[in-house]
């Protein structure tokens with residue numbers, strides 16, 4: 001083990017296995033609940049697999065056993081709503097956010113084990129040709145690995161990083177990797193290129209959902225998402241050392257590609273889909289090369305249906321919301337739940353709950369959100385009786401608690417992510433909606449018109465008798 005690797009992991013092998021750290025237990029649970037669709041008919045990876053996942057993205061996780069031209073089965077649509085995310089994290093839905101925040105505050109370092117399921121098989125040539133990589137959308141220019149969780153180390157500090165990025169397959173061992181220039185992986189790859197070297201990295205497919213969610217947290221450069229995953233498991237992530245580098249990968253994942261990022265070798269990408277459901281033209285990505293692939297003996301290939309599809313939306317939205325709440329809580333002690341909504345593409349719109357907001361706090365929260373994450377555009381502030389994930393409830397608050405001339409803020413020229421649908425020169429106008437109740441606004445107050453509680457109780461009892469099993 002190199003000194004750099006020791007900073008990121010304590011070695012202890014073998015480790016007694018307590019929690020399943022694979023994605024298989026969630027798939028089994030979904031199957032038990034009738035939420036996993038198993039498809040045994042042959043599916044073409046060119047467009048048809050994408051159409052299948054698109055049609056089912058809000059209803060079923062999918063396991064497609066026969067992909068035309070390939071041996072590996074495919075699974076997708078695993079984490080397409082908050083209930084599944086809660087199930088995967090083994091917490092009640094209302095505790096998803098607090099568990100993620102706790103994981104940022106009290107991370108647990110991984111351990112390295114010797115015998116890893118993900119290294120049962122080893123391939124050393126034509127590695128990308130072995131994978132049933134889908135061609136998703138009609139204007140994209142090739143097949144994309146969409147569920148690649150990238151693991152790398154900072155070449156200066158040795159500190160680890162995990163994140164998602166797309167890979168467009170270009171040849172048996174070459175791909176284009178598309179990383180936003182401000183993302184930590186891109187920073188690390190540029191640092192390596194400046195010293196004349198490619199950056200060693202690994203692409204992990206089919207890790208446990210906790211590891212996938214942790215990889216999407218917005219942390220500081222040098223804060224390793226894998227340590228947050230450990231906190232979410234309440235035990236260290238069991239990692240294996242790559243066969244060709246000192247990169248550590250989750251030992252119970254399905255497939256790992258080992259390779260290098262060449263930040264000094266740009267390649268024009270063409271149109272690519274984004275979370276907002278349209279295409280973007282980012283110009284160039286950079287070259288990634290691969291020399292080794294390891295896998296489980298019965299590996300499955302993971303696909304995350306890209307574009308405006310549920311898993312892509314929620315996998316990004318839930319960790320961004322938790323990261324924002326962690327930032328907000330530093331200055332707004334009475335902040336409640338924070339939501340990054342599906343209707344805001346899981347990236348652009350945030351709703352912040354504040355408990356009894358004091359004058360000025362709503363605008364302060366807007367400023368924190370705009371300052372913390374450039375992809376956030378529209379910020380709505382609601383009272384603590386409004387569920388920020390329930391867009392109908394948020395709209396109701398906006399239409400009943402807000403005066404447009406007083407409570408809407410528009411700020412021009414704020415920094416925008418390059419993925420922002422309306423960015424112009426990497427800036428965009430952003431809006432803040434203060435949809436909280438203000439003292440003196442309504443002489444009638446805000447009481448809800450409803451029957452007394454005792455009548456509700458009596459009628460609930462009656463309904464339980466005449467319509468058992470139905471919740472009202």
Ligand SMILES: Cc1cc2nc3c(=O)[nH]c(=O)nc-3n(C[C@H](O)[C@H](O)[C@H](O)COP(=O)(O)O)c2cc1C
Nearest residue numbers: 163164165166178179180183184216217304315316
């Ligand atoms: C399914 C999925 C796919 C993603 N694909 C990309 C991508 O292709 N390029 C990119 O720059 N970011 C992509 N992201 C976003 C980054 O993974 C995310 O912003 C991450 O937090 C960045 O890591 P960092 O904070 O370590 O820089 C994707 C996110 C998800 C959930």
